[in-house]
Amino acid sequence: MSLLNTYTSYQLIVKDINKSIDRIEQQPTVDRDTQYYLANITKVKTIDDFVNNDRLFKYAMKAYGLENMDYAKAFMVKALKEGVSDPDSFANKLTDKRYAQFVSAFNFAANGADATVYNRAQQLVTKNYATQAQIAGLDPNSDYVKGETTYYLANITKVKSVDDLMGNSRLYTYALAAFGLDSATEDKDLIKQVLQGGVRDPNSVANKQTDPAYAALASAFNFEQYGENATTYVPAQQPTVDRYMRQTLEEDAGKTNEGVRLALYFQRKAPDITSWYDVLADTALASVVRSALGLPDSFATADIDKQAQLFEQKLDIKDFTDPEKLGKFLTRFTSMYEINHPTSTAVSSISVLFAKPTTVGISTDLMMAMQQLKF
Numbered sequence: 001m002s003l004l005n006t007y008t009s010y011q012l013i014v015k016d017i018n019k020s021i022d023r024i025e026q027q028p029t030v031d032r033d034t035q036y037y038l039a040n041i042t043k044v045k046t047i048d049d050f051v052n053n054d055r056l057f058k059y060a061m062k063a064y065g066l067e068n069m070d071y072a073k074a075f076m077v078k079a080l081k082e083g084v085s086d087p088d089s090f091a092n093k094l095t096d097k098r099y100a101q102f103v104s105a106f107n108f109a110a111n112g113a114d115a116t117v118y119n120r121a122q123q124l125v126t127k128n129y130a131t132q133a134q135i136a137g138l139d140p141n142s143d144y145v146k147g148e149t150t151y152y153l154a155n156i157t158k159v160k161s162v163d164d165l166m167g168n169s170r171l172y173t174y175a176l177a178a179f180g181l182d183s184a185t186e187d188k189d190l191i192k193q194v195l196q197g198g199v200r201d202p203n204s205v206a207n208k209q210t211d212p213a214y215a216a217l218a219s220a221f222n223f224e225q226y227g228e229n230a231t232t233y234v235p236a237q238q239p240t241v242d243r244y245m246r247q248t249l250e251e252d253a254g255k256t257n258e259g260v261r262l263a264l265y266f267q268r269k270a271p272d273i274t275s276w277y278d279v280l281a282d283t284a285l286a287s288v289v290r291s292a293l294g295l296p297d298s299f300a301t302a303d304i305d306k307q308a309q310l311f312e313q314k315l316d317i318k319d320f321t322d323p324e325k326l327g328k329f330l331t332r333f334t335s336m337y338e339i340n341h342p343t344s345t346a347v348s349s350i351s352v353l354f355a356k357p358t359t360v361g362i363s364t365d366l367m368m369a370m371q372q373l374k375f
Contacts, residue, residue, distance in 0.1 A: 152175075
């Protein structure tokens with residue numbers, strides 16, 4: 001009995017990606033490592049604590065696709081110490097963006113002992129509130145300031161939406177005060193639009209205000225990006241676990257079919273691709289594009305600018321941010337990959353092209369249509 005072909009295997013996984021990841025989470029080894037990670041990462045207060053706990057460090061490195069570098073602790077310590085605030089820091093100067101992403105998630109340089117528990121709506125806001133109190137002539141250590149901060153921290157994590165925040169006058173007043181805004185005089189409709197629009201879009205309400213306090217508020221209470229997790233989002237905790245699960249899912253798929261792993265990897269990275277040089281800097285991404293375009297592996301040795309020019313002629317890079325268009329591109333890739341790397345010796349290029357149509361597999365009509373696709 002032959003294995004599922006590349007296209008079918010990929011479609012079965014992405015059809016319900018959450019269920020696919022749930023199956024990974026339930027693997028005993030993965031479950032044990034994850035439970036250990038979540039139980040212990042918040043105890044880490046320094047870079048040395050982090051890199052010297054082999055189990056935690058390896059888990060985190062794998063989550064960011066850096067497991068092959070988990071032995072290079074001195075290298076990673078340098079990256080972590082310099083942080084990412086300075087464009088010329090060690091992590092920022094590395095061409096591989098995964099290092100800067102890793103350092104940004106475990107930001108000891110900026111957040112010190114709070115690095116593994118840092119949430120902007122918690123630590124940043126309370127720090128700002130104390131500063132604003134001092135500016136207003138209040139003692140940051142006064143009973144009033146301490147009392148408001150205690151109430152805020154005890155209740156802010158229960159806030160799951162913009163309406164929740166605005167509906168609790170005490171939390172709302174505290175949140176605005178932390179950014180020098182007065183809840184008594186601010187237009188509530190404007191604040192709601194600021195919080196709902198977030199800061200990712202340059203044309204969002206927050207970003208269009210002349211006073212940067214609005215964008216700072218929207219960045220701290222980032223419901224637009226993180227939804228109900230905005231007040232509890234800590235990069236070093238659940239987001240790292242989610243990355244670990246996705247990495248493991250891709251690895252598992254690669255054990256039976258490398259083409260499926262490549263497709264899953266490309267799907268995950270696609271939204272962050274902004275230029276063809278991003279693709280060419282990543283051998284896996286470049287391999288997917290070459291395969292989809294029917295280019296030989298030897299094309300990788302051509303002049304880098306010529307490669308980028310050809311990709312640009314054949315494809316619109318903006319399509320990678322459109323889920324439907326990305327899906328079509330990966331349909332072509334998985335089918336081309338199957339033709340060049342048949343899953344079973346019984347499956348030749350010809351038999352794939354003229355296979356009987358099936359409900360989950362790739363139909364003859366689709367294969368024929370794909371051969372005529374123009375990029």
